[in-house]
Amino acid sequence: MNFRNISAWSIRNPVIPLVAFTALLLAGILSFAQMDVVNNPDVEFPAVSVSISQPGAAPTEIENQITQRVESAIRSINGVKSLNSTASEGNSNTFVEFEIGTDPNDAAVEVANAIDTIRGSLPDGILEPRVQKQEISGGFLAIYAVEADDMTIEQLSWFIDDTIAKRLLSVEGMAEVNRFAGVDREIEVILDLPRMQAYGITASQINQVLRQTNIDAAGGATEVGGTRQSVRVLGSTETAYELSQRQIQLGNGTSVRLADVATVRDGYSERTSISKVRDREVVNFGMSRAKGASDVTVFAAAEEEIAAIEAENPGIHFIPLFNTVEYTEEQYTSSMRAMIEGAILAVVVVFFFLRDWRATAISAVAIPLSAIPTFWFMDLLGFNLNTLSLLALGLVAGVLVDDAIVEIENIVRHMRMGKSAYQASIDAADEIGLPVVATSFCIVAVFLPVGLMPGIPGQFFKNFGITVVIAVLMSLAVARMITPMLAAYFLKAHGHAEHGEGRLMDRYMRVLHWSLDHDKAKRMRASYADVAARPFYYALSILAALAAAFFVITTFFMADGGDMVLNFMFGMLSLLIAVPLAFFIGLLVTALIGGALGSLSNSGTGFLAWSKFMLKRLWARLFDHRVWMLGVGFAALMLTGLLFAITPSQFQPLTDSDNSRIEIEMVPGTTLETTERVADRVAALLYEQPEVEIALERVREGQATIYVTLKEDRDKKSVEFERDLAPTLAQIPDARVRFASQSGGFGSGRDITVMLAGSNPDLLEETAATLVEQMKGIDLLVAPRISADINRPELIIEPRPDLAAELGVTTAAISQTIRIATLGEIEQNAARFSLSDRQIPIRVKLPEQSRESLTTIENLPVQTRNGGSVPLARVADISFGSGPTTIQRYNQNRRVLVGADLGQGVIKGDAQKLIDQLPILQNLPQGVIRDVVGEDQWQQEMISSLIVAIVAGFFLVFAVLVLLYKRVMSPLVNMTSLLLAPLGGILLVWITGQPQSMPVYIGTLLLLGIVSKNSILLIDFAIEAMADGQRKFEAIMDAGHKRAQPIVMTTVAMTAGMVPVSLSGYIGSGDGASRAPMGTMVIGGLIMSTLLTLLIVPAGFSLADGIERRLGPWLRNRFLTYRPGDERRDERRDGGNEPEAAPAE
Helix, strand or coil: CCCCCHHHHHHHCCCHHHHHHHHHHHHHHHHHHHHCCCCCCCCCCCEEEEECCCCCCCHHHHHHHHHHHHHHHHHHHCCEEEEEEEEECCCCEEEEEEEECCCCCHHHHHHHHHHHHHHCCCCCCCCCEEECCCCCCCCCEEEEEEEHHHHHHHHHHHHHHCCCCHHHCCCCCCCEEEEEEECCCEEEEEEHHHHHHHHHHHHHHHHHHHHHHHEEEEEEECCCCCCCEEEEEEECCHHHHHCCCCCCCCCCCEEEEEEHEEEEEEEEECEEEEEEEEEEEEEEEEECCCCCCHHHHHHHHHHHHHHHHHHHCCEEEEEEECCCCCHHHHHHHHHHHHHHHHHHHHHHHHHHCCCCCHHHHHHHHHHHHHHHHHHHHHHCCCCCCHHHHHCCCCCCHHHHHHHHHHHHHHHHHHHHHCCCCHHHHHHHHHHHHHHHHHHHHHHHHHHHHHHCCCCHHHHHHHHCCCCCCHHHHHHHHHHHHHHHHHHHHHHCCCCCCCCCCCHHHHHHHHHHHHHHHHHHHHHHHHHHCCCCCHHHHHHHHEEEHHHHHHHHHHHHHCCCCCCHHHHHHHHHHHHHHHHHHHHHHHHHHHHHHHHHHHCCCCCCCCCHHHEEEEEHHHHHHHHHHHHHHHHHHHHHHHHHHHHHHCCCCCCCCCCCCCEEEEEEEECCCCCHHHHHHHHHHHHHHHCCCCCCCEEEEEEECCCCEEEEEEEECCCCCCCHHHHHHHHHHCCCCCEEEECCCCCCCCCCCEEEEEEEECHHHHHHHHHHHHHHHHHHHCCEEEEEEEECCCEEEEEEEEEEEHHHHHHHHHHHHHHHHHHHHHHCCCCCCEEEECCCCCEEEEEEECCCCHHHEEEEEEECCCEECCCCEEHHHHHEEEEEEECCCCEEEEEEEEEEEEEECCCCCCCCHHHHHHHHHHHHHHCCCCCCEEECCCHHHHHHHHHHHHHHHHHHHHHHHHHHHHCCCCCCCCHHHHHHCCCHHHHHHHHHHHHCCECHHHHHHHHHHHHHHHHHHHHHHHHHHHHHHCCCCHHHHHHHHHHHHHCCCCEEEEHHHHHHHHHHHHHHHEEECCCCCHHHHHHHHHHHHHHHCCCCCCCCEEEEEEHHHHHHHHHHHHHHHHHCCCCCCCHHHHHHHCCCCCCCCCCCC
8 A cells, every 4th residue: 555545445444544533533622622722832932031139229330240240150151142131220130042952941050050150249239139031931911900999008919919919820820920019018217317417326227226136036946844945036026116116226335216216107118100090099910821821711710710809809899901812812713713714615616616515525524634633733742722823724724625626626527437436536546646645745845844943933933834734734644545435435426527628628728739839939940950069159158157156156155244044045046047047148149149150151060050050949949839938937937026026024914902002211310200190191192092992001210101902993903093193192291102012022112123232332322323313314214212312310429538438438338328228228138027927128218308308318327437427428529410221231242222113104124124224334333233133133033944944845845746756857847836926926915005024925835835736736647648658748738628627626725715814804803914914925826826837837847848858868878877778688687598797806
């Protein structure tokens, strides 16, 4: 049994395949019911973040004392790909990206060890460094706001932390529950500055005493009375009043009560953030799922738990504000609906062509038998139902029935030849077996490299490529085993009948006959006397081909800039086109020159005679209709390149989501109250828009985020809503208000991001400023500017070295005193107050209003060497200054991010081209480099990997075709036909105004497989007929007659299957941004490529076969020692009595 007769085996043994596919069907149903539904596939991203806080420290000190040392320690770790650091006020964050394949757990351990080695050299006032493995596999789910009728803001905050978070984290698959806004309970020790000065006591001394005395400590163990007891030293007070009665030791040996120098109260922390919904303050929390969990399942369980909490606590009210699960559910529902609708339309097409309900039913069975078992294999591989796997299933909705259509159409054709259904099924399946296998493996060859791409893109596209491969292989198995078997037992033969005839077929046969006609050219060439050629006659042609090759190699393969893979791809394509074209032009020029000279001479031999002979041959070729068809193909290829060049491009299509986000950036140093007023103004403006349902304000000092939920029945898409409102938001004074871009990624968070890096900060800032000015001249861009380019105000304190040394006052002591008095002690050094259920910090600090006065800061007491104190102004100079808001670094260099938004209707690719052509980017100063970041970096990696996958797919398809045909030239015709695949698709994309994007390129991949499938059906039939002794012309005509109907049937079925996909977002629910362009590309490409394939492939095959018949023997005679008949001579010699040849000496 082999691929050719496996159908006959299935027909004769129907029980085994039926049982096997029934088991696969049940397994697929069970797996489908258990598979997780998520938005994006789970990926393993080897990255680690290092966060170190030093409260109150300026970005400059953070960079010099922390960030640079962290980067130096980490850079030596093996496998580090890039370092991205941000030094901001009080915090240093370093994001370490490792090479793909590095174990994330090992990476986190190595980074932690590296940080431990430099821990002693970091400043004293830092919090403990936090080293965390970055998990991007999980997903953000939703934000809820909580209101309470009978709770204070502190009680509500604790209720969320203690009750809601614990209950929700008990939900299976829940990873994080994070509270935002609200306050934390703490014991406040509000210092009385005049009394502190009178007693000569400092804030540091008060904090130190509370740390040492207000504590419950271990005291060892005793054995009193013959038993062993643990010893507890209980020094913690039970109330704030008791704490206020603590005695504070003074420098002169006396003591004073804490209440005499401070006010102690049980309160809550200062407000650093506020959340509001419709002018009402709320406390909100966000939820995220764990890796491997389902968005939909986890969110549904969380909703049930939230409803139970609300029922148990009548005074608590939950307000759903923002969630991503609804979008995921809509995408899942619309994808499944599109796949089912496409399958139904494909079945209708089968009935339209065959007009046999039995044959239609058998074809329809192939769809569930192919699709449902695919879910079982996906489950075995750990896949889930995400955007890309659903995209793959939508893509193959029409493909799944294609193999069955080819099989059933061939069986019906044999039945109409007078055979019984049983015999027709065996004969037809055996006849079409290898072509069906080859066509399916061509699709597999295209998509398998996509599923095996390396890097981050490979982790995303693994689900997509492998899912397509599995579905196509299952479709092949059904077509080879189930479809013929069902046809043999269920189809009804009606004797001899016409098949595939009609006016359209007659017209096609006439056109095909015309396209293959070369009789006149043949007669003209036969009338010319051959003239022998010398090798040097082709010198000019060879030189032209070499010059073209040299130009292509120097332009693409040896280019210094650009992407190497892109250069290689375009270089190979240019070689395939430019070198043969240059050779032909050189030959034509040679013949013209020789012919012109020969017209002056009557020489019958030599170069001049050969030139005249070649001119006549070339002239005769103009009467060969096959050449004209190849010219049509070449024109189609040129038009394809032109359309790809003029069609705007972007990495990912913009989605239409019910959620949007606004970022507000205030002048550095802006207070919480001022930021809140601006956020309220923006929220009021939002509620005036008819598209807005609700908005959540998250306000922090100097910045705010507003989460917007849009109405489902709105007239505008989310992108249109954002770009229409953006100019109004930009007019709000004293604030930068913008919508967060969908393509912001890890960059500036805006539509366009340009990253510049260098070691000279001044030169870097100057270059970035020049770039911003030049970007302002591009009309497509809105508000280009440097990210975080506004300096923040600073209070600069410079110790007086001589006086400070005389009094024994150190810089560290001054820093600690000011930090404790203004911010309170850092978390790990703060005193603690024990409650029954938790510990809360004791915060020693000045009253908020005192910190607003420079005089208060000047009079802060600083401890001296002898235990006394001295005002800060005596030992230090105090002045105002400014410094950077944030300092960004990339691979141990300073970096600057320049961002801009796009105008309404602007495609990112168009704007990016104009930016890349700016003079400053074309000629960057020495020491300044540009690198891609965010979405641009992912796009570059994705395109590089995709090009490698396409090249590998081309070679795999070629290998499949060589194995099928057992010859070389015919597969080259198939490979050439692949270049015709994208024309109709990119034309339809251009007509509909859609940009090039990743879904368009994915559709192109499918077209490559489908077009090769059509050409295989034609060429394989012609080769088989020629092998049976039929003349080439009649064989090709017969192939066109017999294979046109299945080709058209599969094309129309595939087109019908893609119609619901192309209309996603226009009909039904869900956003079709990631599917509609793919459907448009496939539909246009299928229709156009099928027309071109039915005409150009036969002409190309006819020419290629003639070249192969002439060139093959010539090459064989000159390079091979084998001659036809050698095997028979060997057999005769072995069977005779000839003596064996003596071994060579």
